[in-house]
Amino acid sequence: MPHDRYPVRIVTTRDPAALARRLAAAGVDPYGVEAIRRKAEIAIVRIDGVGAPAANVLKQQLLSLGGDAAVHRDAIRGAPERSTVYLVADRRRFDRLPEKLAGQPFGLAALGETVARLLAAADRPPLSVRIPGGELDLSARPLVMGILNVTPDSFSDGGAWLDPDRAAGRARAMVAEGAGIVDIGGESTRPGAAPVSPEEELARVRPVLERLAGTLPVPLSIDTRSSAVARAAIDLGAAIVNDVSGLRHDPAMAGVVARAGAAAVVMHMQGTPDTMQRDPRYEDVVSEVVDWLGRRTDELRAEGIDARSIIVDPGIGFGKRLEHNLALLAEIGDLRTLGFPILVGHSRKAFIGSLTGREPAERASGGFAALARCLAGGARIVRVHDVRETADFIAVWQAIERAGASG
Ligand code: HH2
Numbered sequence: 001m002p003h004d005r006y007p008v009r010i011v012t013t014r015d016p017a018a019l020a021r022r023l024a025a026a027g028v029d030p031y032g033v034e035a036i037r038r039k040a041e042i043a044i045v046r047i048d049g050v051g052a053p054a055a056n057v058l059k060q061q062l063l064s065l066g067g068d069a070a071v072h073r074d075a076i077r078g079a080p081e082r083s084t085v086y087l088v089a090d091r092r093r094f095d096r097l098p099e100k101l102a103g104q105p106f107g108l109a110a111l112g113e114t115v116a117r118l119l120a121a122a123d124r125p126p127l128s129v130r131i132p133g134g135e136l137d138l139s140a141r142p143l144v145m146g147i148l149n150v151t152p153d154s155f156s157d158g159g160a161w162l163d164p165d166r167a168a169g170r171a172r173a174m175v176a177e178g179a180g181i182v183d184i185g186g187e188s189t190r191p192g193a194a195p196v197s198p199e200e201e202l203a204r205v206r207p208v209l210e211r212l213a214g215t216l217p218v219p220l221s222i223d224t225r226s227s228a229v230a231r232a233a234i235d236l237g238a239a240i241v242n243d244v245s246g247l248r249h250d251p252a253m254a255g256v257v258a259r260a261g262a263a264a265v266v267m268h269m270q271g272t273p274d275t276m277q278r279d280p281r282y283e284d285v286v287s288e289v290v291d292w293l294g295r296r297t298d299e300l301r302a303e304g305i306d307a308r309s310i311i312v313d314p315g316i317g318f319g320k321r322l323e324h325n326l327a328l329l330a331e332i333g334d335l336r337t338l339g340f341p342i343l344v345g346h347s348r349k350a351f352i353g354s355l356t357g358r359e360p361a362e363r364a365s366g367g368f369a370a371l372a373r374c375l376a377g378g379a380r381i382v383r384v385h386d387v388r389e390t391a392d393f394i395a396v397w398q399a400i401e402r403a404g405a406s407g
Helices: 016-025 030-040 052-065 097-101 108-123 164-177 198-212 227-235 253-260 285-302 322-330 332-338 350-356 364-377 387-406
Strands: 042-051 068-070 082-090 128-131 134-137 143-149 181-185 220-223 240-243 263-267 310-313 381-384
Touching: 016 030, 030 082, 042 052, 042 108, 052 068, 052 082, 052 097, 052 108, 097 108, 108 332, 128 263, 143 164, 143 387, 164 181, 164 198, 164 387, 181 198, 181 240, 198 220, 198 227, 220 227, 227 240, 227 253, 240 253, 263 285, 285 310, 285 322, 285 332, 322 332, 322 350, 322 364, 332 364, 350 364, 364 381, 364 387, 381 387
Parallel strands: 143 181, 143 381, 181 220, 220 240, 240 263, 263 310
Antiparallel strands: 042 082, 068 082, 128 134
Protein backbone atom coordinates (compact mmCIF):
# COMPACT_ATOMS: atom_id res chain seq x y z
CA MET A 1 0.00 0.00 0.00
CA PRO A 2 1.50 3.41 -0.91
CA HIS A 3 2.35 5.39 2.21
CA ASP A 4 -0.04 8.22 1.50
CA ARG A 5 -2.87 5.68 1.51
CA TYR A 6 -2.50 4.40 5.07
CA PRO A 7 -5.86 4.96 6.74
CA VAL A 8 -4.99 7.40 9.50
CA ARG A 9 -7.07 9.03 12.16
CA ILE A 10 -6.40 11.09 15.22
CA VAL A 11 -7.80 9.42 18.32
CA THR A 12 -9.42 12.02 20.54
CA THR A 13 -11.01 9.87 23.25
CA ARG A 14 -9.07 10.15 26.48
CA ASP A 15 -11.17 7.60 28.36
CA PRO A 16 -8.60 5.08 29.70
CA ALA A 17 -10.98 2.11 29.43
CA ALA A 18 -11.77 2.95 25.81
CA LEU A 19 -8.08 3.27 25.00
CA ALA A 20 -7.30 -0.08 26.65
CA ARG A 21 -9.99 -1.75 24.55
CA ARG A 22 -8.58 -0.28 21.35
CA LEU A 23 -5.06 -1.41 22.22
CA ALA A 24 -6.23 -4.93 23.04
CA ALA A 25 -8.09 -5.05 19.72
CA ALA A 26 -4.82 -4.06 18.01
CA GLY A 27 -3.17 -7.17 19.48
CA VAL A 28 -1.12 -5.42 22.17
CA ASP A 29 -0.32 -7.79 25.04
CA PRO A 30 -1.98 -7.07 28.42
CA TYR A 31 1.24 -5.76 30.01
CA GLY A 32 1.70 -3.36 27.11
CA VAL A 33 -1.94 -2.25 27.28
CA GLU A 34 -1.51 -1.24 30.91
CA ALA A 35 1.86 0.45 30.36
CA ILE A 36 0.67 2.44 27.37
CA ARG A 37 -2.63 3.34 28.98
CA ARG A 38 -0.70 5.00 31.81
CA LYS A 39 1.61 6.74 29.35
CA ALA A 40 -1.38 8.13 27.50
CA GLU A 41 -2.89 9.46 30.69
CA ILE A 42 -1.42 12.87 31.41
CA ALA A 43 -1.97 14.12 34.94
CA ILE A 44 -1.72 17.77 35.95
CA VAL A 45 -1.19 18.48 39.64
CA ARG A 46 -1.54 21.99 41.06
CA ILE A 47 0.33 22.91 44.23
CA ASP A 48 -0.23 26.29 45.89
CA GLY A 49 2.03 28.25 48.23
CA VAL A 50 5.32 26.77 47.03
CA GLY A 51 8.53 28.63 48.02
CA ALA A 52 10.98 29.44 45.21
CA PRO A 53 13.66 26.89 46.27
CA ALA A 54 11.07 24.10 46.42
CA ALA A 55 9.66 25.19 43.05
CA ASN A 56 13.13 24.92 41.51
CA VAL A 57 13.68 21.44 42.96
CA LEU A 58 10.29 20.35 41.63
CA LYS A 59 11.21 21.65 38.18
CA GLN A 60 14.49 19.70 38.21
CA GLN A 61 12.94 16.50 39.48
CA LEU A 62 10.02 16.54 37.08
CA LEU A 63 12.37 17.17 34.15
CA SER A 64 14.57 14.29 35.25
CA LEU A 65 11.47 12.07 35.29
CA GLY A 66 10.63 13.09 31.73
CA GLY A 67 7.75 15.33 32.84
CA ASP A 68 7.82 19.05 33.56
CA ALA A 69 6.80 21.61 36.15
CA ALA A 70 5.36 25.02 35.32
CA VAL A 71 6.79 27.50 37.81
CA HIS A 72 6.64 31.28 38.26
CA ARG A 73 8.98 33.08 35.89
CA ASP A 74 10.91 34.63 38.82
CA ALA A 75 11.33 31.39 40.78
CA ILE A 76 14.81 30.91 39.31
CA ARG A 77 15.83 34.22 40.95
CA GLY A 78 14.40 33.19 44.30
CA ALA A 79 11.19 35.21 44.01
CA PRO A 80 8.26 35.35 44.63
CA GLU A 81 8.21 33.97 48.13
CA ARG A 82 5.21 31.71 47.42
CA SER A 83 3.69 30.73 44.10
CA THR A 84 1.59 28.10 42.39
CA VAL A 85 3.34 25.22 40.63
CA TYR A 86 1.77 22.82 38.12
CA LEU A 87 3.34 19.39 37.71
CA VAL A 88 2.72 17.76 34.35
CA ALA A 89 3.63 14.18 33.50
CA ASP A 90 2.08 10.95 32.37
CA ARG A 91 0.89 8.57 35.06
CA ARG A 92 3.80 6.17 34.65
CA ARG A 93 6.22 8.98 35.45
CA PHE A 94 4.11 10.17 38.37
CA ASP A 95 4.39 6.64 39.82
CA ARG A 96 8.09 7.40 40.40
CA LEU A 97 7.59 10.84 41.96
CA PRO A 98 7.58 9.72 45.65
CA GLU A 99 10.91 7.98 45.19
CA LYS A 100 12.34 11.04 43.38
CA LEU A 101 11.26 13.39 46.16
CA ALA A 102 12.04 11.02 49.05
CA GLY A 103 15.33 12.63 50.10
CA GLN A 104 14.41 16.24 49.25
CA PRO A 105 14.11 19.15 51.72
CA PHE A 106 11.33 21.84 51.98
CA GLY A 107 8.64 19.25 52.79
CA LEU A 108 8.92 17.77 49.30
CA ALA A 109 9.24 14.17 50.52
CA ALA A 110 5.81 14.41 52.16
CA LEU A 111 4.49 16.23 49.09
CA GLY A 112 5.53 13.30 46.88
CA GLU A 113 3.52 10.91 49.03
CA THR A 114 0.52 13.27 49.08
CA VAL A 115 0.50 13.62 45.29
CA ALA A 116 0.60 9.83 44.89
CA ARG A 117 -2.28 9.42 47.36
CA LEU A 118 -4.42 12.10 45.69
CA LEU A 119 -3.83 10.73 42.21
CA ALA A 120 -4.96 7.32 43.44
CA ALA A 121 -8.04 8.92 45.06
CA ALA A 122 -8.92 10.73 41.83
CA ASP A 123 -8.50 7.45 39.92
CA ARG A 124 -10.79 5.45 42.14
CA PRO A 125 -13.66 7.54 43.51
CA PRO A 126 -15.75 5.57 46.01
CA LEU A 127 -18.66 3.82 44.35
CA SER A 128 -20.76 3.28 47.45
CA VAL A 129 -21.84 5.24 50.51
CA ARG A 130 -22.42 3.73 53.95
CA ILE A 131 -25.92 4.25 55.28
CA PRO A 132 -27.59 2.70 58.35
CA GLY A 133 -27.93 -1.02 57.74
CA GLY A 134 -26.30 -1.08 54.31
CA GLU A 135 -24.74 0.66 51.36
CA LEU A 136 -25.96 3.11 48.78
CA ASP A 137 -24.65 1.72 45.50
CA LEU A 138 -23.22 4.30 43.11
CA SER A 139 -21.49 1.80 40.83
CA ALA A 140 -24.36 0.94 38.51
CA ARG A 141 -25.07 4.50 37.43
CA PRO A 142 -25.01 8.09 38.69
CA LEU A 143 -28.01 8.50 41.00
CA VAL A 144 -30.81 11.01 40.68
CA MET A 145 -31.74 12.64 43.99
CA GLY A 146 -35.32 13.87 43.57
CA ILE A 147 -36.18 17.14 45.34
CA LEU A 148 -39.28 17.34 47.53
CA ASN A 149 -39.63 20.72 49.22
CA VAL A 150 -42.39 20.74 51.84
CA THR A 151 -42.17 24.53 52.12
CA PRO A 152 -44.34 27.50 51.19
CA ASP A 153 -41.41 29.48 49.77
CA SER A 154 -38.88 27.31 47.87
CA PHE A 155 -37.70 29.08 44.75
CA SER A 156 -39.03 26.52 42.29
CA ASP A 157 -41.61 24.21 43.89
CA GLY A 158 -42.58 26.32 46.93
CA GLY A 159 -46.15 25.62 48.09
CA ALA A 160 -46.67 22.70 45.67
CA TRP A 161 -46.19 19.88 48.21
CA LEU A 162 -47.45 21.27 51.52
CA ASP A 163 -50.21 18.67 51.71
CA PRO A 164 -48.56 15.50 53.17
CA ASP A 165 -50.55 13.08 51.01
CA ARG A 166 -49.65 14.98 47.86
CA ALA A 167 -46.03 15.17 48.98
CA ALA A 168 -45.85 11.42 49.65
CA GLY A 169 -47.45 10.82 46.25
CA ARG A 170 -44.81 13.02 44.61
CA ALA A 171 -42.05 11.04 46.35
CA ARG A 172 -43.45 7.77 44.99
CA ALA A 173 -43.85 9.28 41.53
CA MET A 174 -40.23 10.43 41.58
CA VAL A 175 -39.07 6.89 42.41
CA ALA A 176 -41.17 5.56 39.52
CA GLU A 177 -39.52 8.19 37.29
CA GLY A 178 -36.04 6.99 38.24
CA ALA A 179 -35.04 8.73 41.48
CA GLY A 180 -32.46 6.72 43.45
CA ILE A 181 -32.83 8.98 46.51
CA VAL A 182 -35.64 11.28 47.66
CA ASP A 183 -34.50 14.46 49.42
CA ILE A 184 -37.14 16.00 51.69
CA GLY A 185 -36.72 19.57 52.93
CA GLY A 186 -38.83 21.71 55.25
CA GLU A 187 -36.83 24.93 55.04
CA SER A 188 -36.08 26.99 51.95
CA THR A 189 -32.42 27.97 51.69
CA ARG A 190 -32.88 30.16 48.64
CA PRO A 191 -30.98 33.48 48.77
CA GLY A 192 -32.55 35.79 51.32
CA ALA A 193 -34.86 33.10 52.76
CA ALA A 194 -35.97 33.60 56.34
CA PRO A 195 -34.85 30.83 58.72
CA VAL A 196 -37.54 28.52 60.09
CA SER A 197 -37.64 27.12 63.65
CA PRO A 198 -36.82 23.40 63.99
CA GLU A 199 -40.35 22.87 65.38
CA GLU A 200 -41.94 24.39 62.29
CA GLU A 201 -39.58 22.53 59.98
CA LEU A 202 -40.33 19.22 61.66
CA ALA A 203 -44.07 19.88 61.59
CA ARG A 204 -43.74 20.18 57.80
CA VAL A 205 -41.63 17.10 57.09
CA ARG A 206 -42.77 14.66 59.81
CA PRO A 207 -46.16 13.77 58.26
CA VAL A 208 -44.47 13.12 54.91
CA LEU A 209 -41.74 10.97 56.45
CA GLU A 210 -44.38 9.03 58.42
CA ARG A 211 -46.26 8.26 55.23
CA LEU A 212 -43.09 7.13 53.43
CA ALA A 213 -41.20 5.35 56.22
CA GLY A 214 -40.43 1.77 55.23
CA THR A 215 -42.46 1.97 52.03
CA LEU A 216 -39.98 3.45 49.54
CA PRO A 217 -37.48 1.20 47.75
CA VAL A 218 -34.86 3.98 47.79
CA PRO A 219 -33.16 5.83 50.66
CA LEU A 220 -34.68 9.01 52.06
CA SER A 221 -32.55 12.07 52.64
CA ILE A 222 -33.44 14.93 54.97
CA ASP A 223 -32.42 18.41 53.79
CA THR A 224 -31.91 20.26 57.07
CA ARG A 225 -29.47 22.34 59.09
CA SER A 226 -31.11 21.36 62.39
CA SER A 227 -29.91 18.39 64.44
CA ALA A 228 -33.36 17.99 66.02
CA VAL A 229 -34.95 17.66 62.59
CA ALA A 230 -32.19 15.30 61.44
CA ARG A 231 -32.56 13.10 64.53
CA ALA A 232 -36.35 12.84 64.16
CA ALA A 233 -36.02 12.14 60.43
CA ILE A 234 -33.44 9.42 61.03
CA ASP A 235 -35.80 7.85 63.60
CA LEU A 236 -38.44 7.87 60.86
CA GLY A 237 -36.11 6.10 58.45
CA ALA A 238 -34.03 8.79 56.73
CA ALA A 239 -30.59 7.43 55.79
CA ILE A 240 -28.89 10.61 54.58
CA VAL A 241 -28.56 14.03 56.19
CA ASN A 242 -28.18 16.74 53.55
CA ASP A 243 -26.98 19.86 55.34
CA VAL A 244 -26.28 22.93 53.19
CA SER A 245 -24.23 24.46 56.03
CA GLY A 246 -21.66 21.65 55.87
CA LEU A 247 -22.92 20.57 59.34
CA ARG A 248 -21.75 23.88 60.86
CA HIS A 249 -25.07 25.59 61.58
CA ASP A 250 -25.98 23.31 64.49
CA PRO A 251 -23.06 22.13 66.66
CA ALA A 252 -24.96 18.96 67.60
CA MET A 253 -25.40 17.87 63.97
CA ALA A 254 -22.14 15.94 63.49
CA GLY A 255 -22.79 13.91 66.66
CA VAL A 256 -26.31 13.02 65.55
CA VAL A 257 -25.07 11.85 62.15
CA ALA A 258 -22.11 9.95 63.62
CA ARG A 259 -24.16 8.12 66.25
CA ALA A 260 -26.80 7.07 63.73
CA GLY A 261 -24.25 5.97 61.12
CA ALA A 262 -26.20 8.10 58.64
CA ALA A 263 -24.59 9.41 55.47
CA ALA A 264 -23.85 13.15 55.32
CA VAL A 265 -23.87 15.51 52.35
CA VAL A 266 -21.25 18.14 53.20
CA MET A 267 -21.90 21.23 51.11
CA HIS A 268 -19.80 24.36 50.66
CA MET A 269 -21.48 27.71 51.24
CA GLN A 270 -19.91 31.14 51.67
CA GLY A 271 -21.99 32.99 54.30
CA THR A 272 -25.51 31.97 55.30
CA PRO A 273 -28.64 31.81 53.12
CA ASP A 274 -29.89 35.23 54.21
CA THR A 275 -26.60 36.98 53.36
CA MET A 276 -24.74 34.71 50.95
CA GLN A 277 -25.55 36.45 47.65
CA ARG A 278 -24.74 39.99 48.88
CA ASP A 279 -21.13 40.09 47.78
CA PRO A 280 -19.54 36.68 47.34
CA ARG A 281 -15.80 36.86 46.67
CA TYR A 282 -13.09 34.33 45.93
CA GLU A 283 -9.54 34.57 44.69
CA ASP A 284 -9.84 31.13 43.12
CA VAL A 285 -13.22 29.60 43.72
CA VAL A 286 -12.38 26.00 42.78
CA SER A 287 -9.25 25.85 44.95
CA GLU A 288 -11.04 27.48 47.86
CA VAL A 289 -14.03 25.12 47.66
CA VAL A 290 -11.79 22.03 47.38
CA ASP A 291 -9.63 23.25 50.25
CA TRP A 292 -12.62 24.05 52.47
CA LEU A 293 -14.31 20.71 51.79
CA GLY A 294 -11.02 18.91 52.56
CA ARG A 295 -10.67 20.65 55.92
CA ARG A 296 -14.35 20.33 56.83
CA THR A 297 -14.48 16.60 56.02
CA ASP A 298 -11.34 16.08 58.16
CA GLU A 299 -13.09 17.82 61.07
CA LEU A 300 -16.24 15.77 60.63
CA ARG A 301 -14.25 12.54 60.56
CA ALA A 302 -12.56 13.65 63.79
CA GLU A 303 -16.07 14.10 65.22
CA GLY A 304 -16.84 10.47 64.47
CA ILE A 305 -18.46 10.48 61.02
CA ASP A 306 -17.31 7.48 59.00
CA ALA A 307 -15.35 8.56 55.91
CA ARG A 308 -17.35 6.01 53.92
CA SER A 309 -20.55 7.92 54.76
CA ILE A 310 -19.42 11.30 53.42
CA ILE A 311 -20.61 12.90 50.15
CA VAL A 312 -19.27 16.31 49.07
CA ASP A 313 -21.07 19.09 47.21
CA PRO A 314 -19.65 22.37 45.80
CA GLY A 315 -22.89 24.23 46.69
CA ILE A 316 -23.94 25.72 43.35
CA GLY A 317 -25.63 29.08 44.02
CA PHE A 318 -24.66 29.24 47.68
CA GLY A 319 -22.56 32.38 48.06
CA LYS A 320 -21.48 32.30 44.41
CA ARG A 321 -21.81 34.63 41.45
CA LEU A 322 -22.44 33.39 37.90
CA GLU A 323 -18.72 33.11 37.14
CA HIS A 324 -18.12 31.13 40.35
CA ASN A 325 -20.89 28.64 39.53
CA LEU A 326 -19.58 28.21 35.98
CA ALA A 327 -15.99 27.67 37.15
CA LEU A 328 -17.13 25.04 39.66
CA LEU A 329 -19.14 23.21 37.01
CA ALA A 330 -16.33 23.46 34.45
CA GLU A 331 -13.82 22.00 36.90
CA ILE A 332 -16.11 19.76 38.91
CA GLY A 333 -13.77 16.80 38.29
CA ASP A 334 -11.13 18.48 40.48
CA LEU A 335 -13.29 17.68 43.51
CA ARG A 336 -12.32 14.04 42.97
CA THR A 337 -9.08 14.94 44.71
CA LEU A 338 -11.07 14.80 47.94
CA GLY A 339 -11.76 11.07 47.61
CA PHE A 340 -15.52 11.28 48.34
CA PRO A 341 -18.50 10.84 46.02
CA ILE A 342 -19.55 14.16 44.47
CA LEU A 343 -23.12 15.49 44.54
CA VAL A 344 -24.19 18.52 42.50
CA GLY A 345 -27.37 20.56 42.93
CA HIS A 346 -27.60 22.72 39.82
CA SER A 347 -31.29 22.17 39.15
CA ARG A 348 -33.30 25.19 37.93
CA LYS A 349 -30.94 27.57 39.72
CA ALA A 350 -30.51 31.29 39.06
CA PHE A 351 -27.30 30.86 37.02
CA ILE A 352 -29.38 29.04 34.38
CA GLY A 353 -31.96 31.82 34.52
CA SER A 354 -29.34 34.49 34.06
CA LEU A 355 -27.98 32.75 30.94
CA THR A 356 -31.33 31.86 29.37
CA GLY A 357 -33.77 34.43 30.74
CA ARG A 358 -36.06 31.58 31.83
CA GLU A 359 -38.17 31.20 34.97
CA PRO A 360 -37.35 28.25 37.30
CA ALA A 361 -39.91 25.83 35.82
CA GLU A 362 -38.43 26.40 32.33
CA ARG A 363 -34.79 25.81 33.20
CA ALA A 364 -34.53 22.03 32.67
CA SER A 365 -32.88 22.17 29.22
CA GLY A 366 -30.34 24.75 30.36
CA GLY A 367 -29.63 22.50 33.32
CA PHE A 368 -28.77 19.56 31.05
CA ALA A 369 -25.60 21.33 29.92
CA ALA A 370 -24.53 21.51 33.56
CA LEU A 371 -25.58 17.88 34.05
CA ALA A 372 -23.46 16.69 31.11
CA ARG A 373 -20.42 18.41 32.54
CA CYS A 374 -21.06 17.00 36.03
CA LEU A 375 -21.37 13.45 34.72
CA ALA A 376 -18.22 13.77 32.62
CA GLY A 377 -16.39 15.15 35.66
CA GLY A 378 -17.37 12.16 37.77
CA ALA A 379 -20.31 13.45 39.87
CA ARG A 380 -22.26 10.40 41.07
CA ILE A 381 -25.37 12.06 42.55
CA VAL A 382 -27.36 14.90 40.99
CA ARG A 383 -30.05 16.68 43.00
CA VAL A 384 -32.85 17.71 40.63
CA HIS A 385 -36.49 18.72 40.30
CA ASP A 386 -36.91 17.20 36.81
CA VAL A 387 -36.43 13.56 37.74
CA ARG A 388 -37.76 11.75 34.69
CA GLU A 389 -35.87 13.91 32.19
CA THR A 390 -32.66 13.63 34.19
CA ALA A 391 -32.96 9.84 34.57
CA ASP A 392 -33.46 9.55 30.78
CA PHE A 393 -30.46 11.80 30.13
CA ILE A 394 -28.29 9.64 32.40
CA ALA A 395 -29.49 6.40 30.78
CA VAL A 396 -28.40 7.62 27.33
CA TRP A 397 -25.19 9.25 28.61
CA GLN A 398 -24.21 6.04 30.32
CA ALA A 399 -24.93 3.86 27.29
CA ILE A 400 -22.60 6.08 25.23
CA GLU A 401 -19.92 5.88 27.94
CA ARG A 402 -20.16 2.10 27.96
CA ALA A 403 -20.01 1.91 24.18
CA GLY A 404 -16.69 3.75 24.39
CA ALA A 405 -15.32 1.45 27.05
CA SER A 406 -16.53 -1.92 25.79
CA GLY A 407 -18.22 -1.59 22.41
N1 HH2 B 1 -29.66 23.35 46.86
C1 HH2 B 1 -30.81 23.69 47.47
C2 HH2 B 1 -31.22 23.02 48.62
N2 HH2 B 1 -30.51 21.99 49.11
N3 HH2 B 1 -28.62 20.58 48.99
C3 HH2 B 1 -27.48 20.22 48.40
N4 HH2 B 1 -26.75 19.20 48.88
N5 HH2 B 1 -27.01 20.87 47.28
C4 HH2 B 1 -27.68 21.90 46.73
O1 HH2 B 1 -27.19 22.48 45.74
C5 HH2 B 1 -28.91 22.31 47.34
C6 HH2 B 1 -29.36 21.62 48.50
C7 HH2 B 1 -31.64 24.80 46.94
O2 HH2 B 1 -32.58 24.32 46.04
P1 HH2 B 1 -34.11 23.98 46.37
O3 HH2 B 1 -34.25 22.95 47.43
O4 HH2 B 1 -34.76 23.62 45.09
O5 HH2 B 1 -34.73 25.37 46.84
P2 HH2 B 1 -35.02 26.00 48.25
O6 HH2 B 1 -33.76 26.10 49.01
O7 HH2 B 1 -35.61 27.35 47.90
O8 HH2 B 1 -36.02 25.11 48.97
